[in-house]
Amino acid sequence: MEHQNIIISASPHLHDASSTQKVMRDVIIALTPALLVGVYLFGVGTLIITATAIISCVLFEYLIQKYWLRKPLSINDYSAVVTGLLLAFNLPSNLPIWMVVVGSLVAIGVAKMSFGGLGFNIFNPALIGRVFLLISFPVQMTSWPLPIVNRMQYADAITGATSLGMVKEASLMGEPLSQISNQLTTQMDLFMGITGGSIGEMSALALLIGGLYLLIRKVITWHIPVVFLLTMFAMSGIFWWVDPQQYLNPVFHLLAGGAILGAFYMATDMVTSPMTPKGMMVFAFGIGVITVLIRLFGAYPEGVSFAILIMNAFVPLINTYTKPKRFGEPIRAKIL
Amino acid sequence: MLKTFKQGGIHPPENKLTCTKPIRSLPVPQTVYVPIAQHIGIPSEIVVELKQKVEVGQMIAQSGGYVSSSIHSPVAGTVTKLDKIIDSSGYKKQCIVIRSDAAEITDRAELPLKTEIELDAEAILNQINSCGIVGLGGATFPSFVKLHVDPKSKIDTLLINGVECEPYLTADHSLMLAKALEIKVGINILLKALHIQKAIIGIEANKQDAIQKFVEICKNDAHIQVAALQVKYPQGGEKQLIKALLNREVPKGGLPHQVGVIVHNVGTIFAIYEAVQHGKPLTDRVVTVTGKKVKDPGNFWVKIGTPIKDLIDAVGGMPEDTRKILNGGPMMGKALKNLDVPVTKGTSGIVLISDVEAERGPAMSCIKCARCISVCPMGLEPYLLMDLVEKNRPQIALENDVTTCIECGSCSYICPSHRPLLDYIRYGKDLVKKN
Numbered sequence: 001m002e003h004q005n006i007i008i009s010a011s012p013h014l015h016d017a018s019s020t021q022k023v024m025r026d027v028i029i030a031l032t033p034a035l036l037v038g039v040y041l042f043g044v045g046t047l048i049i050t051a052t053a054i055i056s057c058v059l060f061e062y063l064i065q066k067y068w069l070r071k072p073l074s075i076n077d078y079s080a081v082v083t084g085l086l087l088a089f090n091l092p093s094n095l096p097i098w099m100v101v102v103g104s105l106v107a108i109g110v111a112k113m114s115f116g117g118l119g120f121n122i123f124n125p126a127l128i129g130r131v132f133l134l135i136s137f138p139v140q141m142t143s144w145p146l147p148i149v150n151r152m153q154y155a156d157a158i159t160g161a162t163s164l165g166m167v168k169e170a171s172l173m174g175e176p177l178s179q180i181s182n183q184l185t186t187q188m189d190l191f192m193g194i195t196g197g198s199i200g201e202m203s204a205l206a207l208l209i210g211g212l213y214l215l216i217r218k219v220i221t222w223h224i225p226v227v228f229l230l231t232m233f234a235m236s237g238i239f240w241w242v243d244p245q246q247y248l249n250p251v252f253h254l255l256a257g258g259a260i261l262g263a264f265y266m267a268t269d270m271v272t273s274p275m276t277p278k279g280m281m282v283f284a285f286g287i288g289v290i291t292v293l294i295r296l297f298g299a300y301p302e303g304v305s306f307a308i309l310i311m312n313a314f315v316p317l318i319n320t321y322t323k324p325k326r327f328g329e330p331i332r333a334k335i336l
Numbered sequence: 337m338l339k340t341f342k343q344g345g346i347h348p349p350e351n352k353l354t355c356t357k358p359i360r361s362l363p364v365p366q367t368v369y370v371p372i373a374q375h376i377g378i379p380s381e382i383v384v385e386l387k388q389k390v391e392v393g394q395m396i397a398q399s400g401g402y403v404s405s406s407i408h409s410p411v412a413g414t415v416t417k418l419d420k421i422i423d424s425s426g427y428k429k430q431c432i433v434i435r436s437d438a439a440e441i442t443d444r445a446e447l448p449l450k451t452e453i454e455l456d457a458e459a460i461l462n463q464i465n466s467c468g469i470v471g472l473g474g475a476t477f478p479s480f481v482k483l484h485v486d487p488k489s490k491i492d493t494l495l496i497n498g499v500e501c502e503p504y505l506t507a508d509h510s511l512m513l514a515k516a517l518e519i520k521v522g523i524n525i526l527l528k529a530l531h532i533q534k535a536i537i538g539i540e541a542n543k544q545d546a547i548q549k550f551v552e553i554c555k556n557d558a559h560i561q562v563a564a565l566q567v568k569y570p571q572g573g574e575k576q577l578i579k580a581l582l583n584r585e586v587p588k589g590g591l592p593h594q595v596g597v598i599v600h601n602v603g604t605i606f607a608i609y610e611a612v613q614h615g616k617p618l619t620d621r622v623v624t625v626t627g628k629k630v631k632d633p634g635n636f637w638v639k640i641g642t643p644i645k646d647l648i649d650a651v652g653g654m655p656e657d658t659r660k661i662l663n664g665g666p667m668m669g670k671a672l673k674n675l676d677v678p679v680t681k682g683t684s685g686i687v688l689i690s691d692v693e694a695e696r697g698p699a700m701s702c703i704k705c706a707r708c709i710s711v712c713p714m715g716l717e718p719y720l721l722m723d724l725v726e727k728n729r730p731q732i733a734l735e736n737d738v739t740t741c742i743e744c745g746s747c748s749y750i751c752p753s754h755r756p757l758l759d760y761i762r763y764g765k766d767l768v769k770k771n
Contacts, residue, residue: 006660010671011664271704275706275719326588326740
């Protein structure tokens with residue numbers, strides 16, 4: 001007696017109903033508060049840049065899959081939307097549209113699809129797009145529209161330097177920090193996001209709310225953000241303690257620039273981060289150290305993007321040396 | 337804080353629809369199909385002839401070696417065929433077909449409680465062996481072999497597995513409620529056979545009534561502890577249970593006796609009680625027949641060899657939208673296509689899964705979310721193992737401990753990309769064996 005409708009497959013026969021789409025949707029939800037702050041601060045610029053980045057990322061993924069790779073389409077997984085959103089978050093709100101499109105092409109075409117699409121890329125696609133633009137168009141990529149006053153301006157927005165930019169300039173000129181301290185944004189404004197900078201990195205508060213959501217939804221674990229930020233705090237704290245005249249205090253380091261955005265949304269990208277908690281902590285520690293080194297001693301005022309990309313390259317190596325403890329195997333010291 | 341194992345584990349919806357249902361007797365079927373390979377190890381050897389009359393409990397196939405078990409007739413009747421039929425593996429296997437003489441339907445003969453243990457240790461083991469007792473939790477490992485331990489291995493604790501962590505199944509639960517006193521005697525029998533003084537019953541916290549019952553009947557027996565466990569799958573796995581109750585880790589590739597423990601399922605303990613105290617061979621067992629759309633799901637005493645279509649008829653027939661028929665629980669059970677498949681010693685439940693739940697989502701690329709690693713109770717990297725097997729690298733998979741996988745299915749359950757992780761890992765284990 002056999003039944004036509006009956007299917008057979010190997011166990012397990014249950015699934016917890018999660019899906020890649022739901023994971024990506026959670027990331028999009030988590031990014032929404034910061035996006036709203038971006039709209040509040042930069043108005044039309046935010047809307048134009050974000051829409052351009054998302055549309056072009058999805059479009060490039062679609063075109064490459066359909067006409068070049070001829071693979072089944074996967075734009076339904078929303079991962080291109082997340083890449084577009086994160087790319088926009090890392091751009092100034094007055095960047096010309098064509099540059100946003102170029103950045104999206106590099107992010108999706110070079111950093112993602114050329115490796116084989118979602119899940120196979122080694123580097124964070126949005127950061128590759130951003131760094132490509134930064135190196136190619138350094139002037140446009142570092143002119144930051146002032147917040148609030150530019151809500152209705154896009155291309156002709158009034159720009160200014162960021163706090164980290166001013167600090168870098170001062171240190172290159174050999175001036176002590178006290179000379180520029182009254183020009184720097186206050187820490188409270190940094191926390192709320194009333195400052196110049198990339199669209200999505202402004203408000204630590206909004207980013208932390210989204211980060212908390214990701215933690216609660218178990219999309220990310222605490223290991224990467226906490227270890228990354230603690231490492232940054234400790235390392236910049238040591239320099240500040242040694243010479244507060246030359247170095248910024250650690251709280252300012254955490255709140256300014258892309259530290260929070262990077263810690264919760266970029267470094268935690270599942271595809272390009274290690275697999276075990278142990279590995280994640282090694283990875284995050286590396287990002288923290290490299291970020292502070294670049295901020296204090298590098299040519300660029302901000303180093304989060306470079307730090308994450310550099311550590312992305314180490315992920316396969318980290319995975320090899322931080323395997324989970326097998327059941328029934330004694331805990332033994334492994335080379336880290 | 338309730339005890340549990342620390343590494344990995346999941347919590348699928350419990351769906352214990354039949355947890356308040358008492359065990360009913362399923363009518364004796366007209367014909368039973370008794371496979372001769374119902375246990376792990378060597379198949380039994382048939383000792384009856386065609387057209388031979390057999391009695392209930394008469395041995396019809398004898399143990400084929402050390403790791404084997406004998407099989408007894410579940411009914412009184414005539415051997416009509418010695419044929420091959422499809423069993424739950426999907427393959428045709430040798431089986432003994434017996435037509436029952438019973439003119440009328442009778443309930444299961446309940447034996448009186450007998451607490452005094454007359455047999456000595458050796459006689460107990462012999463009785464367990466000759467009555468064909470195998471592990472009823474699902475693994476069907478011959479119980480006699482498990483108990484016949486090397487005297488050097490220093491067993492100190494007997495663990496009783498009343499965890500039943502599989503969703504839907506309540507066979508062990510209903511048995512614990514119905515036969516608690518008998519199970520307690522069974523525990524004492526095993527303690528006597530093993531010459532040890534300590535037993536722990538592990539029961540998950542979703543079976544409070546069973547926990548209370550055992551606490552109540554064991555309150556004057558200091559040597560039997562009752563431990564409530566946090567609900568977590570796969571806690572019923574031997575290694576996970578030992579970790580949860582005693583915090584001992586069975587070494588990689590090792591067996592429980594290496595850490596001084598023997599684990600038996602409550603169903604097995606009850607079968608041992610009946611074998612040792614009443615000389616009754618293992619010819620029936622409790623089976624849960626359930627499903628969300630099933631009219632009257634329940635727990636049944638079922639004769640070994642009963643076709644599962646009889647079980648499905650007993651719960652009001654198969655719901656229309658049934659897409660999967662499972663022999664066992666939804667996490668580790670086997671999907672069946674043929675309803676003539678007989679109940680064997682290892683059948684703990686028949687679960688009917690409807691449309692929505694039955695189908696797997698399309699497999700997508702791995703997004704390296706690492707959930708498979710975080711739920712693996714054995715500390716493996718399922719994503720990596722699948723990748724290695726896909727690329728035909730069994731040697732590297734072996735170096736990454738593919739063979740220690742207990743096939744609990746937690747990785748496939750949790751994967752947001754619906755990747756068939758366990759399918760590939762099983763295939764990898766096969767490849768490793770062949771090389």
